[in-house]
Amino acid sequence: MIELRNVSKWFGGLPALQDVSFCMEPGRITALIGPNGAGKSTLINCISGVDRAQSGSIRLAHHPVEALPAHKIAALGVARTFQNLKLFARLSVLDNVLTGLTVAAERSFTVSMLRLPALRHQERQLRLRALEALDDFGLAKKAHWPASSLSYGEKKRVEMARAFVSDPLLVLLDEPVAGLNTEETTQIARHIRRQRNAGHTMLLVEHDMELVMDVADQVVVLDSGRCIACGKPAAIRSNPMVLEAYLGRMEATA
Amino acid sequence: MSGFQDLLQFVFAGVTSGAIYALIALGFCVVHNTIGIVNFAQVDFVSLGGMFLFTGLFWGGLPMALALPGAVAGVTLVGIVVERLGVRPSRSQNHLVLIFLTIGISIILRGIMKLVWGKNRMAVPPLAGEEPLRIAGAAILPQAVAILIITAIAIGLLVIFFRGTRLGLCMRAVASNQTAASVVGIPVGHVKAASFALAGGLGGLAGVLVTPITTLSYDVGVLLGLKGFAAAILGGFGSFPGAVLGGVMLGLLESLSAGYWSSAYKDVAAFVVLLFVLFVRPKGLLGK
Amino acid sequence: MMTAKDNLFYFIYLHRTGLTVLALSVLLLVWPLLESNPYNLGLSNLIAIYAIVVLGLNLFIGYAGQISLGHAAFFAIGAYGSAIGTTTLGGPAWPVMIVVALAVSLVALAVGLPALKLSGHYLAMATLGFNIVVYSILVQWDHVTGGPSGFSGIPYLSIGSVVFDNEIAFHYLVWTVAMIALLLCLNLVRSGVGRGLAALAEDETAAAALGVDTRRAKVKVFILSAVLASVAGSLFAHCYAFVSPDSFNIFVSVDFVIMVVVGGMGSIWGTLFGTALITLLPEWIEALESYKDIIHGLILVLILLFLPQGLVTGIVDAVRTRIALSHHD
Numbered sequence: 001m002i003e004l005r006n007v008s009k010w011f012g013g014l015p016a017l018q019d020v021s022f023c024m025e026p027g028r029i030t031a032l033i034g035p036n037g038a039g040k041s042t043l044i045n046c047i048s049g050v051d052r053a054q055s056g057s058i059r060l061a062h063h064p065v066e067a068l069p070a071h072k073i074a075a076l077g078v079a080r081t082f083q084n085l086k087l088f089a090r091l092s093v094l095d096n097v098l099t100g101l102t103v104a105a106e107r108s109f110t111v112s113m114l115r116l117p118a119l120r121h122q123e124r125q126l127r128l129r130a131l132e133a134l135d136d137f138g139l140a141k142k143a144h145w146p147a148s149s150l151s152y153g154e155k156k157r158v159e160m161a162r163a164f165v166s167d168p169l170l171v172l173l174d175e176p177v178a179g180l181n182t183e184e185t186t187q188i189a190r191h192i193r194r195q196r197n198a199g200h201t202m203l204l205v206e207h208d209m210e211l212v213m214d215v216a217d218q219v220v221v222l223d224s225g226r227c228i229a230c231g232k233p234a235a236i237r238s239n240p241m242v243l244e245a246y247l248g249r250m251e252a253t254a
Numbered sequence: 255m256s257g258f259q260d261l262l263q264f265v266f267a268g269v270t271s272g273a274i275y276a277l278i279a280l281g282f283c284v285v286h287n288t289i290g291i292v293n294f295a296q297v298d299f300v301s302l303g304g305m306f307l308f309t310g311l312f313w314g315g316l317p318m319a320l321a322l323p324g325a326v327a328g329v330t331l332v333g334i335v336v337e338r339l340g341v342r343p344s345r346s347q348n349h350l351v352l353i354f355l356t357i358g359i360s361i362i363l364r365g366i367m368k369l370v371w372g373k374n375r376m377a378v379p380p381l382a383g384e385e386p387l388r389i390a391g392a393a394i395l396p397q398a399v400a401i402l403i404i405t406a407i408a409i410g411l412l413v414i415f416f417r418g419t420r421l422g423l424c425m426r427a428v429a430s431n432q433t434a435a436s437v438v439g440i441p442v443g444h445v446k447a448a449s450f451a452l453a454g455g456l457g458g459l460a461g462v463l464v465t466p467i468t469t470l471s472y473d474v475g476v477l478l479g480l481k482g483f484a485a486a487i488l489g490g491f492g493s494f495p496g497a498v499l500g501g502v503m504l505g506l507l508e509s510l511s512a513g514y515w516s517s518a519y520k521d522v523a524a525f526v527v528l529l530f531v532l533f534v535r536p537k538g539l540l541g542k
Numbered sequence: 543m544m545t546a547k548d549n550l551f552y553f554i555y556l557h558r559t560g561l562t563v564l565a566l567s568v569l570l571l572v573w574p575l576l577e578s579n580p581y582n583l584g585l586s587n588l589i590a591i592y593a594i595v596v597l598g599l600n601l602f603i604g605y606a607g608q609i610s611l612g613h614a615a616f617f618a619i620g621a622y623g624s625a626i627g628t629t630t631l632g633g634p635a636w637p638v639m640i641v642v643a644l645a646v647s648l649v650a651l652a653v654g655l656p657a658l659k660l661s662g663h664y665l666a667m668a669t670l671g672f673n674i675v676v677y678s679i680l681v682q683w684d685h686v687t688g689g690p691s692g693f694s695g696i697p698y699l700s701i702g703s704v705v706f707d708n709e710i711a712f713h714y715l716v717w718t719v720a721m722i723a724l725l726l727c728l729n730l731v732r733s734g735v736g737r738g739l740a741a742l743a744e745d746e747t748a749a750a751a752l753g754v755d756t757r758r759a760k761v762k763v764f765i766l767s768a769v770l771a772s773v774a775g776s777l778f779a780h781c782y783a784f785v786s787p788d789s790f791n792i793f794v795s796v797d798f799v800i801m802v803v804v805g806g807m808g809s810i811w812g813t814l815f816g817t818a819l820i821t822l823l824p825e826w827i828e829a830l831e832s833y834k835d836i837i838h839g840l841i842l843v844l845i846l847l848f849l850p851q852g853l854v855t856g857i858v859d860a861v862r863t864r865i866a867l868s869h870h871d
Binding site for chain 3: 048049050069070071074075079080082086088089090091095098099100101102103105106107108109112113114115119123126162
């Protein structure tokens with residue numbers, strides 16, 4: 001159960017988010033849509049701790065997270081992908097996915113340097129989990145490749161594997177199919193549906209309406225930082241305010 | 255009133271070294287603003303200024319009136335060469351790489367200086383005589399007066415350059431937004447070369463002015479240059495007025511602490527101030 | 543069904559790190575029997591001491607992606623701390639070394655907490671400034687440190703009745719410590735902590751979003767690298783029985799950085815290579831001693847321009863990519 005209430009943020013004098021409120025049911029996919037500049041990225045950044053909301057509350061299973069730094073929110077079980085891909089080019093594909101298990105891994109410098117048997121055992125377990133996650137996304141064969149050598153679509157999948165490997169409470173997907181062709185998009189949609197069936201809760205930011213209508217259980221629409229609609233995909237599709245938000249924009253640029 | 259005379263003396267000394275730090279700090283700022291890197295080789299531009307002056311006077315037999323501007327021109331040329339050969343070919347935008355790159359260039363320049371001019375300390379004559387003048391009872395070297403006057407003129411020229419000349423405006427444009435500048439047709443490559451040239455000129459000028467007072471050697475610029483860098487940070491890195499203010503303030507802080515506390519720990523004082531600024535307010539006094 | 547040979551190869555692959563360290567250790571064990579010239583042994587001992595510093599520095603610069611142009615300061619505190627502690631204060635060498643290392647960790651914490659909020663040239667300047675302050679104190683506080691003429695009469699280290707007072711004894715002493723440091727760093731790099739540091743170096747935002755406490759990690763690595771430098775400094779003092787400020791100025795700090803860059807930022811094995819290369823260079827080009835600086839600088843510049851990941855990392859990466867691509871066809 002993830003709850004946002006009156007979340008607001010300003011950049012200087014410009015309001016990026018104004019009183020955004022909605023809930024996410026566990027095990028369901030909530031899609032966050034809206035025209036460019038609506039505040040979707042800002043909202044995702046606030047939820048994941050990369051940015052901080054100036055007012056309002058964000059609760060994760062009743063735990064307030066709006067004031068926590070990113071790494072503490074990750075420790076609570078929030079994972080995310082990034083719109084512009086943030087893979088670690090220097091590391092192998094497997095190591096990239098392993099970084100998704102940072103929260104589960106040993107943190108002590110001393111224990112790590114001494115490589116005690118318990119650590120070695122943990123490393124083996126983590127590696128198995130990472131390989132499984134890669135297999136889920138069809139990339140087990142490339143586990144030891146340098147991450148920089150993969151295609152764009154494959155990199156997007158590695159980022160998703162990295163997000164899901166820790167079995168998180170909430171996964172934030174920031175435009176997971178941006179820049180992908182139809183076939184790759186269908187593939188990702190399949191992965192997303194599979195993860196939902198496995199019980200994962202997801203917040204999906206996307207521009208691809210087909211994907212949104214296809215996988216979302218709930219759609220939240222942002223426009224100029226405000227939440228203008230929230231409901232089932234079919235209802236949103238025919239909502240006049242939503243249409244105006246998108247079409248209105250198009251008229252202005254025509 | 256000996257106390258007042260002492261204070262005045264320290265103030266003179268402080269403002270004088272402050273002027274030198276200001277020139278060096280300006281050199282750092284110019285390159286940082288247009289190219290976005292910290293050019294550690296700036297410290298060697300200072301040493302080279304002194305070296306070229308020495309060469310002009312003693313190997314070329316030139317009079318000071320020619321040797322001084324000649325030396326500054328020489329370092330300006332070196333700046334252009336450094337940019338062309340050392341900085342431009344870099345394919346990496348990685349911050350770490352660029353910082354270490356200019357450090358490497360600095361080491362090379364020092365090595366060349368060691369090779370050409372040797373490791374020994376040398377002496378360069380001052381501009382206008384060695385007898386200290388007396389102003390309000392405090393002693394001040396004529397060279398120091400020259401430093402203050404010439405630095406003030408240089409700063410004035412710099413302001414005119416950036417406000418009034420086409421190249422200066424181009425440099426400000428590139429500093430503000432490189433992509434936009436190139437889109438409107440500003441030759442960014444030339445501007446970058448010009449920034450290094452300007453940095454070289456400023457460093458060289460600092461060198462020719464200060465080495466008659468300190469001694470001259472291949473590494474004289476290192477400590478001076480690092481203090482100039484510290485001055486730039488103190489004033490707000492990237493800000494021109496900040497560089498001047500930071501220079502003067504650092505010079506005064508150093509001189510007053512040397513006079514009233516301990517001259518042995520002069521360097522410690524300067525860098526403890528720097529650490530303090532970095533830890534408490536890295537933006538500096540006038541930084542954005 | 544895996545054959546015995548397959549099993550052997552798999553075992554080697556699985557334990558390749560430990561086995562390489564073992565192989566290197568065996569080589570080092572017999573080295574003094576092969577190389578009896580004390581001058582050369584002295585060189586390899588210096589390499590070991592510097593390698594301990596550079597291992598830590600590489601973790602900080604190469605792995606965590608930070609900058610330090612002042613590590614000679616920690617090297618100095620270790621050296622002078624041991625020197626003063628054992629000579630002026632007459633304390634026992636090994637406990638003094640440990641106490642000094644602990645003190646250095648506190649200094650690193652005090653300096654690191656505020657300094658590591660900075661990055662780029664601000665951090666570079668902070669570490670440079672720290673080095674200059676320490677160096678100036680070494681030079682000026684002469685009644686404690688001996689000033690520019692240095693501090694002599696430092697006792698040798700000993701374990702029981704074995705006194706480490708000649709190049710061969712030094713060899714076993716310093717290389718044992720270096721191998722331990724190497725193993726510890728290799729282990730760190732291969733762990734979750736190491737991956738966290740690598741992530742931190744490449745993209746702090748992503749690392750934080752994955753759960754890496756970036757501020758804490760930076761400070762911890764900084765402290766670790768400072769402690770390693772301190773231990774190396776103590777060994778340096780006890781081996782040469784003499785220390786002077788010239789071994790600890792900012793140019794030495796820059797040399798350490800060159801060793802990191804040459805070997806490869808982030809490559810632990812590269813550290814050994816880079817340290818050895820830079821230390822031995824003046825020996826090989828003896829005739830060109832006056833060109834030493836130019837060559838140092840040129841190496842640094844050329845590597846940064848054309849192979850910024852350093853020699854070892856660059857070659858390893860090229861080989862890895864080639865292997866991966868060849869499997870693809």
